[in-house]
Amino acid sequence: MAKVTFDYSKASKFISDDEVVAMKKIAEDAKEVLVNKSGAGNDFLGWIDLPVDYDKDEFARIKAAAKKIQSDSEVLVVIGIGGSYLGARAAIDFLRHGFYNNVSKEIRKTPEIYYAGNSISPAYLKGLLDVVGDRDFSVNIISKSGTTTEPAIAFRIFKEKLEKKYGKEEAAKRIYATTDKAKGALKNLATEEGYESFVVPDDVGGRFSVLTAVGLLPIAVSGADIDKLMEGAASGREKALNNTFEDNDAVKYAAIRNILLRKGKSIEITANYEPSLHYFGEWWKQLYGESEGKDQKGIFPAAVDLTTDLHSMGQFIQDGSRLMFETVVNIEKTDADIVIQEEADDLDGLNYLAGKDMDFVNKSAMNGTILAHTDGNVPNLMVNVPEQNEFYLGELFYMYEFACGVSGYILGVNPFNQPGVESYKKNMFALLGKPGYEDMTAELQKRL
Protein backbone atom coordinates (compact mmCIF):
# COMPACT_ATOMS: atom_id res chain seq x y z
CA MET A 1 0.00 0.00 0.00
CA ALA A 2 1.19 3.51 -0.76
CA LYS A 3 2.41 5.57 2.19
CA VAL A 4 3.94 8.88 3.14
CA THR A 5 7.68 8.68 2.47
CA PHE A 6 10.77 10.77 3.01
CA ASP A 7 13.35 10.94 0.22
CA TYR A 8 16.72 12.66 0.35
CA SER A 9 18.15 11.24 -2.89
CA LYS A 10 18.13 14.68 -4.56
CA ALA A 11 20.40 16.00 -1.80
CA SER A 12 23.03 13.31 -2.20
CA LYS A 13 25.68 15.74 -3.43
CA PHE A 14 25.50 17.54 -0.07
CA ILE A 15 25.47 14.48 2.19
CA SER A 16 28.04 11.66 2.19
CA ASP A 17 27.31 8.05 3.13
CA ASP A 18 29.75 8.37 6.06
CA GLU A 19 27.81 11.28 7.44
CA VAL A 20 24.60 9.27 7.25
CA VAL A 21 26.21 6.33 9.06
CA ALA A 22 27.48 8.60 11.82
CA MET A 23 24.18 10.41 12.20
CA LYS A 24 22.19 7.17 12.05
CA LYS A 25 23.71 6.11 15.37
CA ILE A 26 22.97 9.49 16.95
CA ALA A 27 19.40 9.49 15.61
CA GLU A 28 18.71 5.95 16.80
CA ASP A 29 19.98 6.85 20.26
CA ALA A 30 17.74 9.93 20.26
CA LYS A 31 14.79 7.74 19.23
CA GLU A 32 15.49 5.41 22.16
CA VAL A 33 15.53 8.34 24.56
CA LEU A 34 12.19 9.45 23.12
CA VAL A 35 10.40 6.10 23.26
CA ASN A 36 11.90 5.08 26.60
CA LYS A 37 10.78 8.45 27.91
CA SER A 38 14.14 9.10 29.52
CA GLY A 39 14.87 12.55 28.07
CA ALA A 40 14.08 16.16 28.95
CA GLY A 41 10.39 16.99 28.78
CA ASN A 42 9.37 13.35 29.21
CA ASP A 43 6.16 14.35 30.95
CA PHE A 44 4.88 15.64 27.59
CA LEU A 45 5.01 12.44 25.57
CA GLY A 46 1.32 11.52 25.62
CA TRP A 47 1.15 12.16 21.86
CA ILE A 48 3.36 9.12 21.11
CA ASP A 49 0.60 6.61 21.84
CA LEU A 50 -2.38 8.85 21.16
CA PRO A 51 -3.33 7.24 17.81
CA VAL A 52 -3.88 3.86 19.49
CA ASP A 53 -4.59 4.87 23.06
CA TYR A 54 -7.15 7.66 23.17
CA ASP A 55 -10.29 8.22 25.18
CA LYS A 56 -12.92 6.39 23.10
CA ASP A 57 -15.84 7.85 25.07
CA GLU A 58 -14.61 11.35 24.42
CA PHE A 59 -14.04 10.47 20.74
CA ALA A 60 -17.72 9.46 20.53
CA ARG A 61 -18.72 12.71 22.26
CA ILE A 62 -16.66 14.67 19.74
CA LYS A 63 -18.56 13.03 16.88
CA ALA A 64 -21.91 13.67 18.57
CA ALA A 65 -21.02 17.32 19.22
CA ALA A 66 -19.92 17.70 15.59
CA LYS A 67 -23.28 16.30 14.41
CA LYS A 68 -25.16 18.70 16.65
CA ILE A 69 -23.14 21.69 15.39
CA GLN A 70 -23.73 20.56 11.80
CA SER A 71 -27.45 20.38 12.42
CA ASP A 72 -28.00 23.60 14.36
CA SER A 73 -25.32 25.99 13.05
CA GLU A 74 -24.54 27.69 9.79
CA VAL A 75 -21.21 28.84 11.16
CA LEU A 76 -18.68 27.48 13.64
CA VAL A 77 -16.22 29.95 15.17
CA VAL A 78 -13.06 28.19 16.33
CA ILE A 79 -11.30 30.32 18.93
CA GLY A 80 -7.68 29.47 19.72
CA ILE A 81 -4.08 30.38 18.98
CA GLY A 82 -0.90 28.44 18.15
CA GLY A 83 -1.32 24.75 18.83
CA SER A 84 -4.94 25.39 19.70
CA TYR A 85 -5.95 26.15 16.11
CA LEU A 86 -3.18 25.51 13.58
CA GLY A 87 -3.67 21.73 13.42
CA ALA A 88 -7.41 21.99 12.82
CA ARG A 89 -6.93 24.71 10.22
CA ALA A 90 -4.19 22.74 8.47
CA ALA A 91 -6.37 19.63 8.39
CA ILE A 92 -9.55 21.32 7.19
CA ASP A 93 -7.69 23.15 4.42
CA PHE A 94 -5.88 19.95 3.44
CA LEU A 95 -8.95 17.71 3.42
CA ARG A 96 -11.93 19.81 2.41
CA HIS A 97 -12.91 22.06 -0.49
CA GLY A 98 -10.28 24.64 -1.44
CA PHE A 99 -12.92 27.36 -1.12
CA TYR A 100 -14.63 25.74 1.85
CA ASN A 101 -16.41 28.78 3.20
CA ASN A 102 -17.28 30.19 -0.20
CA VAL A 103 -18.83 27.27 -2.07
CA SER A 104 -22.55 26.72 -1.82
CA LYS A 105 -23.98 24.80 1.12
CA GLU A 106 -25.03 22.09 -1.37
CA ILE A 107 -21.40 21.39 -2.15
CA ARG A 108 -19.99 21.96 1.33
CA LYS A 109 -22.85 20.35 3.33
CA THR A 110 -21.33 21.40 6.66
CA PRO A 111 -21.10 24.72 8.55
CA GLU A 112 -18.78 27.51 7.47
CA ILE A 113 -15.75 27.56 9.78
CA TYR A 114 -13.85 30.69 10.84
CA TYR A 115 -10.99 31.22 13.22
CA ALA A 116 -10.75 33.86 15.92
CA GLY A 117 -8.53 34.60 18.88
CA ASN A 118 -5.35 34.11 16.85
CA SER A 119 -4.51 37.83 16.90
CA ILE A 120 -5.54 40.88 18.91
CA SER A 121 -6.76 42.80 15.89
CA PRO A 122 -10.09 44.56 16.49
CA ALA A 123 -10.51 45.03 12.74
CA TYR A 124 -10.33 41.27 12.17
CA LEU A 125 -12.83 40.56 14.91
CA LYS A 126 -15.25 43.23 13.70
CA GLY A 127 -15.04 41.78 10.23
CA LEU A 128 -15.76 38.30 11.50
CA LEU A 129 -18.74 39.48 13.54
CA ASP A 130 -20.13 40.89 10.28
CA VAL A 131 -19.54 37.60 8.49
CA VAL A 132 -21.42 35.64 11.16
CA GLY A 133 -24.18 38.25 11.11
CA ASP A 134 -27.58 37.01 12.30
CA ARG A 135 -26.95 33.44 11.33
CA ASP A 136 -27.11 30.47 13.69
CA PHE A 137 -23.66 29.72 15.04
CA SER A 138 -21.66 27.83 17.64
CA VAL A 139 -18.29 28.45 19.25
CA ASN A 140 -15.46 26.05 20.03
CA ILE A 141 -13.13 27.79 22.45
CA ILE A 142 -9.81 25.98 22.69
CA SER A 143 -7.06 26.80 25.15
CA LYS A 144 -4.93 24.25 26.97
CA SER A 145 -3.88 26.67 29.68
CA GLY A 146 -7.24 28.37 29.65
CA THR A 147 -5.54 31.69 30.30
CA THR A 148 -4.20 32.87 26.92
CA THR A 149 -5.10 36.50 26.27
CA GLU A 150 -5.90 36.42 22.54
CA PRO A 151 -8.54 33.66 22.64
CA ALA A 152 -9.91 34.91 25.97
CA ILE A 153 -10.70 38.33 24.45
CA ALA A 154 -12.29 36.84 21.33
CA PHE A 155 -14.32 34.42 23.44
CA ARG A 156 -15.71 37.21 25.61
CA ILE A 157 -16.97 38.94 22.48
CA PHE A 158 -18.49 35.89 20.79
CA LYS A 159 -20.00 34.68 24.07
CA GLU A 160 -21.75 38.03 24.40
CA LYS A 161 -23.06 37.74 20.84
CA LEU A 162 -24.35 34.23 21.52
CA GLU A 163 -26.03 35.27 24.76
CA LYS A 164 -27.67 38.26 23.09
CA LYS A 165 -29.02 36.09 20.32
CA TYR A 166 -30.09 32.97 22.22
CA GLY A 167 -30.21 33.93 25.91
CA LYS A 168 -27.71 32.65 28.45
CA GLU A 169 -29.05 29.13 28.78
CA GLU A 170 -29.32 28.38 25.05
CA ALA A 171 -25.99 30.08 24.37
CA ALA A 172 -24.30 27.72 26.81
CA LYS A 173 -25.49 24.81 24.66
CA ARG A 174 -23.68 26.30 21.66
CA ILE A 175 -20.34 26.70 23.40
CA TYR A 176 -17.86 23.83 23.37
CA ALA A 177 -14.77 24.26 25.52
CA THR A 178 -11.57 22.31 24.90
CA THR A 179 -9.16 22.82 27.78
CA ASP A 180 -7.37 21.29 30.75
CA LYS A 181 -9.34 18.67 32.65
CA ALA A 182 -9.11 20.53 35.95
CA LYS A 183 -7.39 23.92 35.94
CA GLY A 184 -7.41 27.33 34.27
CA ALA A 185 -9.91 30.15 33.89
CA LEU A 186 -11.60 28.49 30.91
CA LYS A 187 -12.17 25.25 32.81
CA ASN A 188 -13.73 27.19 35.69
CA LEU A 189 -15.94 29.12 33.31
CA ALA A 190 -17.01 25.93 31.50
CA THR A 191 -17.92 24.24 34.77
CA GLU A 192 -19.72 27.32 36.07
CA GLU A 193 -21.74 27.85 32.87
CA GLY A 194 -22.26 24.19 31.99
CA TYR A 195 -20.49 24.14 28.61
CA GLU A 196 -19.78 20.77 27.03
CA SER A 197 -16.06 20.27 27.64
CA PHE A 198 -13.30 18.29 26.00
CA VAL A 199 -9.90 17.60 27.46
CA VAL A 200 -6.39 18.48 26.34
CA PRO A 201 -4.43 15.76 28.14
CA ASP A 202 -1.78 16.99 30.61
CA ASP A 203 0.96 15.11 28.79
CA VAL A 204 0.21 16.49 25.31
CA GLY A 205 1.61 19.95 24.57
CA GLY A 206 -0.42 22.35 22.43
CA ARG A 207 1.67 21.95 19.29
CA PHE A 208 1.35 18.13 19.52
CA SER A 209 -2.40 18.20 20.17
CA VAL A 210 -3.96 18.02 16.70
CA LEU A 211 -5.11 14.42 17.30
CA THR A 212 -6.89 15.31 20.54
CA ALA A 213 -10.23 17.13 20.80
CA VAL A 214 -8.25 20.31 20.04
CA GLY A 215 -8.05 19.34 16.38
CA LEU A 216 -10.65 16.61 16.16
CA LEU A 217 -13.81 18.58 16.97
CA PRO A 218 -13.40 21.29 14.31
CA ILE A 219 -12.12 18.70 11.82
CA ALA A 220 -15.18 16.52 12.44
CA VAL A 221 -17.50 19.52 12.07
CA SER A 222 -15.98 20.16 8.63
CA GLY A 223 -17.17 16.71 7.56
CA ALA A 224 -13.74 15.08 7.39
CA ASP A 225 -13.43 11.52 8.66
CA ILE A 226 -11.62 11.55 12.01
CA ASP A 227 -11.56 7.73 12.24
CA LYS A 228 -9.47 7.59 9.07
CA LEU A 229 -7.23 10.39 10.38
CA MET A 230 -6.52 8.36 13.52
CA GLU A 231 -5.94 5.21 11.44
CA GLY A 232 -3.35 7.04 9.39
CA ALA A 233 -1.66 8.36 12.51
CA ALA A 234 -1.61 4.82 13.94
CA SER A 235 0.06 3.63 10.75
CA GLY A 236 2.63 6.44 11.04
CA ARG A 237 3.23 5.48 14.68
CA GLU A 238 3.74 1.82 13.81
CA LYS A 239 6.42 2.72 11.26
CA ALA A 240 8.13 5.33 13.42
CA LEU A 241 8.35 2.99 16.40
CA ASN A 242 9.19 -0.28 14.66
CA ASN A 243 10.92 0.28 11.33
CA THR A 244 14.69 0.14 11.08
CA PHE A 245 16.49 3.35 10.16
CA GLU A 246 16.51 2.64 6.41
CA ASP A 247 12.70 2.35 6.35
CA ASN A 248 12.00 4.82 9.11
CA ASP A 249 11.03 8.04 7.38
CA ALA A 250 10.55 10.02 10.59
CA VAL A 251 13.95 9.12 12.03
CA LYS A 252 15.68 9.57 8.67
CA TYR A 253 14.18 13.03 8.24
CA ALA A 254 15.39 13.99 11.73
CA ALA A 255 18.86 12.66 10.93
CA ILE A 256 19.25 14.32 7.54
CA ARG A 257 18.10 17.76 8.70
CA ASN A 258 20.65 17.60 11.52
CA ILE A 259 23.43 16.62 9.12
CA LEU A 260 22.54 19.70 7.09
CA LEU A 261 22.40 21.91 10.20
CA ARG A 262 25.89 20.82 11.18
CA LYS A 263 27.06 21.97 7.75
CA GLY A 264 25.70 25.45 8.30
CA LYS A 265 22.22 25.06 6.86
CA SER A 266 20.37 26.74 9.69
CA ILE A 267 17.08 27.48 7.89
CA GLU A 268 14.65 24.87 6.65
CA ILE A 269 12.08 25.96 4.11
CA THR A 270 9.06 23.73 3.79
CA ALA A 271 7.61 24.14 0.32
CA ASN A 272 4.30 23.06 -1.16
CA TYR A 273 2.81 23.24 -4.64
CA GLU A 274 -0.81 23.12 -3.44
CA PRO A 275 -2.36 26.21 -1.80
CA SER A 276 -4.36 23.86 0.43
CA LEU A 277 -1.11 23.04 2.22
CA HIS A 278 -0.41 26.59 3.32
CA TYR A 279 -1.64 25.99 6.86
CA PHE A 280 0.13 22.67 7.02
CA GLY A 281 3.28 24.78 6.69
CA GLU A 282 2.08 27.07 9.48
CA TRP A 283 1.39 24.07 11.74
CA TRP A 284 4.87 22.69 10.97
CA LYS A 285 6.49 26.05 11.70
CA GLN A 286 5.08 26.12 15.21
CA LEU A 287 5.89 22.46 15.82
CA TYR A 288 9.54 22.84 14.87
CA GLY A 289 10.05 26.46 15.89
CA GLU A 290 8.83 26.07 19.46
CA SER A 291 10.38 22.64 19.87
CA GLU A 292 13.88 23.39 18.61
CA GLY A 293 14.48 27.11 18.84
CA LYS A 294 16.03 27.44 22.29
CA ASP A 295 19.35 27.63 24.12
CA GLN A 296 20.61 29.67 21.15
CA LYS A 297 20.20 26.61 18.92
CA GLY A 298 17.86 25.27 16.28
CA ILE A 299 16.92 25.28 12.60
CA PHE A 300 14.74 28.28 11.73
CA PRO A 301 11.54 26.96 10.13
CA ALA A 302 10.23 28.93 7.16
CA ALA A 303 7.55 27.99 4.66
CA VAL A 304 6.76 28.94 1.09
CA ASP A 305 3.81 28.33 -1.21
CA LEU A 306 4.99 27.51 -4.70
CA THR A 307 4.94 28.30 -7.48
CA THR A 308 3.42 31.49 -5.98
CA ASP A 309 6.48 32.47 -3.97
CA LEU A 310 8.91 31.63 -6.76
CA HIS A 311 7.82 35.03 -8.05
CA SER A 312 8.72 36.74 -4.79
CA MET A 313 11.06 34.59 -2.69
CA GLY A 314 12.41 32.53 -5.58
CA GLN A 315 15.30 34.90 -6.22
CA PHE A 316 16.57 34.63 -2.65
CA ILE A 317 16.22 30.87 -2.48
CA GLN A 318 18.07 30.47 -5.77
CA ASP A 319 20.78 33.01 -5.26
CA GLY A 320 20.82 34.76 -1.86
CA SER A 321 22.78 33.90 1.31
CA ARG A 322 23.32 30.15 1.30
CA LEU A 323 21.74 29.38 4.68
CA MET A 324 18.88 27.09 3.83
CA PHE A 325 17.76 23.70 2.78
CA GLU A 326 14.32 22.98 1.42
CA THR A 327 11.81 20.22 2.11
CA VAL A 328 9.15 19.82 -0.55
CA VAL A 329 5.86 18.29 0.55
CA ASN A 330 4.76 16.68 -2.68
CA ILE A 331 1.19 15.53 -3.26
CA GLU A 332 1.74 12.68 -5.69
CA LYS A 333 -1.75 12.31 -7.07
CA THR A 334 -4.38 15.00 -7.23
CA ASP A 335 -7.99 14.17 -8.01
CA ALA A 336 -8.53 17.53 -9.68
CA ASP A 337 -7.52 17.47 -13.31
CA ILE A 338 -7.92 20.30 -15.76
CA VAL A 339 -6.75 19.58 -19.28
CA ILE A 340 -5.33 22.52 -21.23
CA GLN A 341 -7.17 22.84 -24.53
CA GLU A 342 -5.79 23.71 -27.97
CA GLU A 343 -6.68 27.18 -29.32
CA ALA A 344 -6.72 27.90 -33.05
CA ASP A 345 -4.73 31.13 -33.05
CA ASP A 346 -2.40 30.34 -30.10
CA LEU A 347 -1.96 34.03 -29.29
CA ASP A 348 -0.81 33.22 -25.76
CA GLY A 349 1.70 30.69 -27.09
CA LEU A 350 0.40 27.93 -24.86
CA ASN A 351 -0.51 25.39 -27.52
CA TYR A 352 2.64 23.44 -26.73
CA LEU A 353 0.78 22.43 -23.56
CA ALA A 354 -2.44 21.42 -25.32
CA GLY A 355 -3.68 18.06 -24.15
CA LYS A 356 -1.58 18.17 -20.96
CA ASP A 357 -3.26 18.41 -17.62
CA MET A 358 -2.40 21.18 -15.18
CA ASP A 359 -0.98 18.79 -12.62
CA PHE A 360 1.64 17.74 -15.18
CA VAL A 361 2.59 21.41 -15.54
CA ASN A 362 2.66 21.83 -11.75
CA LYS A 363 4.85 18.74 -11.28
CA SER A 364 7.17 19.90 -14.04
CA ALA A 365 7.53 23.24 -12.26
CA MET A 366 8.27 21.35 -9.06
CA ASN A 367 10.86 19.06 -10.61
CA GLY A 368 12.51 21.92 -12.46
CA THR A 369 12.64 23.97 -9.28
CA ILE A 370 14.12 21.14 -7.23
CA LEU A 371 16.96 20.83 -9.77
CA ALA A 372 17.49 24.59 -10.02
CA HIS A 373 17.61 25.06 -6.24
CA THR A 374 19.93 22.07 -5.91
CA ASP A 375 22.21 23.67 -8.52
CA GLY A 376 22.02 26.86 -6.46
CA ASN A 377 23.36 24.88 -3.48
CA VAL A 378 20.09 24.52 -1.65
CA PRO A 379 19.79 20.85 -0.68
CA ASN A 380 16.29 19.62 -1.51
CA LEU A 381 14.54 16.96 0.54
CA MET A 382 11.13 15.52 -0.27
CA VAL A 383 8.18 14.25 1.68
CA ASN A 384 5.89 12.40 -0.69
CA VAL A 385 2.20 12.15 0.14
CA PRO A 386 0.28 9.71 -2.10
CA GLU A 387 -3.02 11.63 -1.96
CA GLN A 388 -4.77 14.34 0.00
CA ASN A 389 -6.96 12.28 2.28
CA GLU A 390 -7.48 11.71 6.01
CA PHE A 391 -5.34 8.58 6.22
CA TYR A 392 -2.25 10.13 4.67
CA LEU A 393 -2.69 13.33 6.65
CA GLY A 394 -2.69 11.23 9.82
CA GLU A 395 0.56 9.58 8.70
CA LEU A 396 2.03 12.95 7.83
CA PHE A 397 1.13 14.56 11.17
CA TYR A 398 2.62 11.66 13.06
CA MET A 399 5.77 11.45 10.99
CA TYR A 400 6.48 15.13 11.58
CA GLU A 401 5.71 14.96 15.30
CA PHE A 402 7.92 11.94 15.86
CA ALA A 403 10.75 13.39 13.78
CA CYS A 404 10.47 16.58 15.82
CA GLY A 405 11.03 14.73 19.10
CA VAL A 406 14.00 12.82 17.66
CA SER A 407 15.46 15.92 16.06
CA GLY A 408 15.19 17.96 19.26
CA TYR A 409 17.08 15.31 21.19
CA ILE A 410 19.76 15.13 18.48
CA LEU A 411 20.10 18.89 18.86
CA GLY A 412 20.40 18.58 22.62
CA VAL A 413 17.38 20.65 23.65
CA ASN A 414 14.16 19.88 25.49
CA PRO A 415 11.76 19.72 22.51
CA PHE A 416 8.67 19.86 24.71
CA ASN A 417 8.86 23.21 26.48
CA GLN A 418 8.66 26.81 25.23
CA PRO A 419 10.13 29.06 27.93
CA GLY A 420 10.89 31.86 25.47
CA VAL A 421 7.24 32.51 24.68
CA GLU A 422 6.68 34.04 28.11
CA SER A 423 8.89 37.12 27.61
CA TYR A 424 6.52 39.08 25.36
CA LYS A 425 3.57 38.10 27.51
CA LYS A 426 5.16 39.53 30.67
CA ASN A 427 5.89 42.82 28.94
CA MET A 428 2.42 43.00 27.45
CA PHE A 429 0.78 42.33 30.83
CA ALA A 430 2.97 44.95 32.51
CA LEU A 431 2.04 47.54 29.86
CA LEU A 432 -1.64 46.63 30.18
CA GLY A 433 -1.52 47.04 33.95
CA LYS A 434 -2.44 43.45 34.74
CA PRO A 435 -2.39 42.89 38.52
CA GLY A 436 0.87 41.30 39.61
CA TYR A 437 3.07 42.99 37.00
CA GLU A 438 3.18 46.49 38.53
CA ASP A 439 6.94 46.59 39.23
CA MET A 440 7.79 46.15 35.55
CA THR A 441 5.38 48.76 34.18
CA ALA A 442 7.27 52.01 34.87
CA GLU A 443 10.59 50.61 33.72
CA LEU A 444 9.13 49.36 30.42
CA GLN A 445 7.26 52.58 29.77
CA LYS A 446 10.52 54.53 30.09
CA ARG A 447 11.98 52.42 27.31
CA LEU A 448 9.14 53.02 24.88
Ligand SMILES: O=P(O)(O)OC[C@H]1O[C@H](O)[C@H](O)[C@@H](O)[C@@H]1O
Ligand atom coordinates in the same frame (compact mmCIF):
# COMPACT_ATOMS: atom_id res chain seq x y z
O1 LIG B 1 -3.79 26.48 24.28
P1 LIG B 1 -3.22 27.67 24.95
O2 LIG B 1 -2.84 27.39 26.37
O3 LIG B 1 -4.16 28.86 24.85
O4 LIG B 1 -1.90 28.09 24.22
C1 LIG B 1 -1.86 28.49 22.89
C2 LIG B 1 -0.45 28.68 22.40
O5 LIG B 1 0.15 29.81 23.00
C3 LIG B 1 1.25 29.69 23.87
O6 LIG B 1 1.80 30.94 24.07
C4 LIG B 1 2.30 28.70 23.43
O7 LIG B 1 3.49 29.25 23.02
C5 LIG B 1 1.82 27.72 22.38
O8 LIG B 1 2.59 26.54 22.48
C6 LIG B 1 0.37 27.41 22.53
O9 LIG B 1 -0.02 26.49 21.55
